[in-house]
Amino acid sequence: MHSAAAAAAPIVALTDAAKHFGAVRALDGVSLSISPGECLGLVGHNGAGKSTLVNVVNGGLSPSAGTVAFPASGAGSALGAGVRSVFQELSLCPNLTVAENLRISHAALKGLRWRGQAREEIAQALDQVFPGHGIAADAPVDSLSIAQRQMVEIAIGFAPRGTEARLVILDEPTSSLDAGIAEQLLSHIKRFCAAGGAVIFISHMLGEIFAVATRIIVMKDGRVVADEPAGRFTRQGLVDAMGHVAPDAAAVEAARSFGETVVTTPEGLTARRGEIVGLSGLAGHGQAEALARLYLGATSSWRAPKAAPMVFVAGDRGRDGVLPLWSILRNATVSILPRIARRGLVDRAEESRIAADWKARIGIRTEDVTNPILSLSGGNQQKVLFARALASDAPVVVMDDPMRGVDVGTKQDVYAMIRAEAARGRTFLWYSTETEEVCQCDRVFVFRDGQISAELSGADITEERILSASFEMAEA
Amino acid sequence: MKLLHKPWLWSWVAAAAAFALTVTLTGGSGASELAYAALSFGAFAAIVGLGQMLVITLGPGNVDLSIPATMTLAGTLALKTMGSDPGTAWLGLGVAILVGLGTGLANFTLIYLLRLPPIIATLAASLVYQSIAIWSNRGLRIKPPEGLADFATGRFFGISNVALVGLALSVVIWVLLERSVWGRWLLASGQNLRAARLAGIPVEAVRAATYLAVTVFAAIAGYLLASFSGGAALNMGTEYLLMSIAVVVIGGTSIAGGSSNVPGVWGASLFMFLVVSMLNSYGAGAGVRLILTGTIIIGIVIAASTRRATR
Numbered sequence: 001m002h003s004a005a006a007a008a009a010p011i012v013a014l015t016d017a018a019k020h021f022g023a024v025r026a027l028d029g030v031s032l033s034i035s036p037g038e039c040l041g042l043v044g045h046n047g048a049g050k051s052t053l054v055n056v057v058n059g060g061l062s063p064s065a066g067t068v069a070f071p072a073s074g075a076g077s078a079l080g081a082g083v084r085s086v087f088q089e090l091s092l093c094p095n096l097t098v099a100e101n102l103r104i105s106h107a108a109l110k111g112l113r114w115r116g117q118a119r120e121e122i123a124q125a126l127d128q129v130f131p132g133h134g135i136a137a138d139a140p141v142d143s144l145s146i147a148q149r150q151m152v153e154i155a156i157g158f159a160p161r162g163t164e165a166r167l168v169i170l171d172e173p174t175s176s177l178d179a180g181i182a183e184q185l186l187s188h189i190k191r192f193c194a195a196g197g198a199v200i201f202i203s204h205m206l207g208e209i210f211a212v213a214t215r216i217i218v219m220k221d222g223r224v225v226a227d228e229p230a231g232r233f234t235r236q237g238l239v240d241a242m243g244h245v246a247p248d249a250a251a252v253e254a255a256r257s258f259g260e261t262v263v264t265t266p267e268g269l270t271a272r273r274g275e276i277v278g279l280s281g282l283a284g285h286g287q288a289e290a291l292a293r294l295y296l297g298a299t300s301s302w303r304a305p306k307a308a309p310m311v312f313v314a315g316d317r318g319r320d321g322v323l324p325l326w327s328i329l330r331n332a333t334v335s336i337l338p339r340i341a342r343r344g345l346v347d348r349a350e351e352s353r354i355a356a357d358w359k360a361r362i363g364i365r366t367e368d369v370t371n372p373i374l375s376l377s378g379g380n381q382q383k384v385l386f387a388r389a390l391a392s393d394a395p396v397v398v399m400d401d402p403m404r405g406v407d408v409g410t411k412q413d414v415y416a417m418i419r420a421e422a423a424r425g426r427t428f429l430w431y432s433t434e435t436e437e438v439c440q441c442d443r444v445f446v447f448r449d450g451q452i453s454a455e456l457s458g459a460d461i462t463e464e465r466i467l468s469a470s471f472e473m474a475e476a
Numbered sequence: 477m478k479l480l481h482k483p484w485l486w487s488w489v490a491a492a493a494a495f496a497l498t499v500t501l502t503g504g505s506g507a508s509e510l511a512y513a514a515l516s517f518g519a520f521a522a523i524v525g526l527g528q529m530l531v532i533t534l535g536p537g538n539v540d541l542s543i544p545a546t547m548t549l550a551g552t553l554a555l556k557t558m559g560s561d562p563g564t565a566w567l568g569l570g571v572a573i574l575v576g577l578g579t580g581l582a583n584f585t586l587i588y589l590l591r592l593p594p595i596i597a598t599l600a601a602s603l604v605y606q607s608i609a610i611w612s613n614r615g616l617r618i619k620p621p622e623g624l625a626d627f628a629t630g631r632f633f634g635i636s637n638v639a640l641v642g643l644a645l646s647v648v649i650w651v652l653l654e655r656s657v658w659g660r661w662l663l664a665s666g667q668n669l670r671a672a673r674l675a676g677i678p679v680e681a682v683r684a685a686t687y688l689a690v691t692v693f694a695a696i697a698g699y700l701l702a703s704f705s706g707g708a709a710l711n712m713g714t715e716y717l718l719m720s721i722a723v724v725v726i727g728g729t730s731i732a733g734g735s736s737n738v739p740g741v742w743g744a745s746l747f748m749f750l751v752v753s754m755l756n757s758y759g760a761g762a763g764v765r766l767i768l769t770g771t772i773i774i775g776i777v778i779a780a781s782t783r784r785a786t787r
Contacts, residue, residue: 292674301673301680312674320674323667325734334664335676337657345655388675
């Protein structure tokens, strides 16, 4: 964008790029170029090769075959070409402050005053992307909420850092942000692209893709199966191109009847038998804490009865869910061990049978359930956590924003599974940052500042009602 | 090559090398005596090491430093109760196990109720246990009952009885870790305590049972050691403080928690005995011996951990 010739040249150009891990063809010959001013929406199922493509573009992986070039800048490396990545799994150092985290990827900050410069630069970047963010540059990262961490990570991606960001890759950037903050990010992306920058935007939320992308590519099994200007796609067309036929949105069911009240909390949250109760509101307003308190209060640190009264599906996989040294099998069955044990010893045949059953039912993408859990992509790890909870007989299932990083097709499957289980008398408490998911619930509690600001049910559950309840009390 | 990735391999390779080097010097004679001695003395380290392994598996910050004091207290009280009278061996064992349960309960109470870091809690508590041992011992050296002493120093099909007890305990621990619900719970808690709790695991019960197990193992080792060496001595546990941790680390158990290794503890226990006898037979002085032992341990740990990193 500095001269007429460079403006025309793509920032990055891939020619037949492929990446193989052993027999797995994670990327199977992709040709792609991204020009200044473009916002490329990248969609595909979990394990379609999106993350691998991103890592080949940003230099994290070198392709097994084919080439990656940076014609606009003529630089030999992604770093020199101004390619930045913001990952789905947070990569900040929690023990350092926000400003110090900027320094990690900004080698030009030197000398005695580097902290001052870092504070200034990160504050500026945050103000630009998220006006009114309320994050102090001196705050240690571990004191921030998960949404705030994601905001810092995005701001670092867009910060000048001594050179200039030319291509920013955002992998599921909005999965832990609430609607208002996500909107700020989308408008910043539009401004950034209008000024000649380029963005690769990966999201499972198709609404966001349509809102921001100028061009959309669809990946499947390591290949690009569609590459068109965004205007040529319809929502349904996109889902079809990904290779999963989403079932028609279930017809609004007749009002179901529920059993007796099985859950009550001090905040005023209640749930009846067979009911799907949603928790909504802006991210970080006490929903996750309320669910954690509920779960920890209902179960014991000292006893594990054969029939657990409640199970928990974690959304923050690394902190709350995955047992990283173990196989998929052991991760999936850890909550039902007392039930499948004989005289204290685990019945391993029964265990394998249950794991194989759930692998098929929920579609965990692996050859063998004895592979390590960390060999799976993030969305597939999440499926294992779902299997862990649903495999138990617990009458109440608590879900703390469990759909982060899960693709559209799996989401539909899990929705259907949740509805079926609820019909059989199970109760679900479901916190989600995605309004679309909350609208699947029978009843919704909207949280604001750790308290319930509204209780909606039936036809009252709409995006507008939820949003207005999220903000109402702030204006009062 | 799958075998090369087994974390216990390196402690066994090191033990075999130390054995070979010692036997080479003597020209092949005394090999069976050396193996017998290594198994007998290694058994004590292996028994306390197994307990320490369980605690270290609980994850970073978990360690029991009260092992030496518990060994001494259990040995002292058991021999005092038996008073060299014949037929009291089981009574003595019962007393030793009760001592182990008592010190484990006290340790965990400090850790759980007062929220003390385990390293502080067990070290502070061990001063109390040692004091009780001093107070009840009063400088007397009571001999173990004759039958018990014969058992502790005896052999069965050429293998020392102490080693057989240690092997039996190892099998129990191995089955517990590999097959039982409790073992799964322990391994899960060591990987991520919060995730384990949210998966429905009774993590505090797991921690309590583990801190009781380590002191019971130490108490059994103390009882056997006192019977083996003809009476309890106040410093009998001292060398097992470092030893219990060293055999766990050399044996390939992860210090980060969540992964245990029973065969490795045995390989490491044999190695720790054999390396000292090797240096002795090569005529190394006490100072040189300590320096070389330390250097060799560091080398083994580095070799074992780089192997695992490239897995």
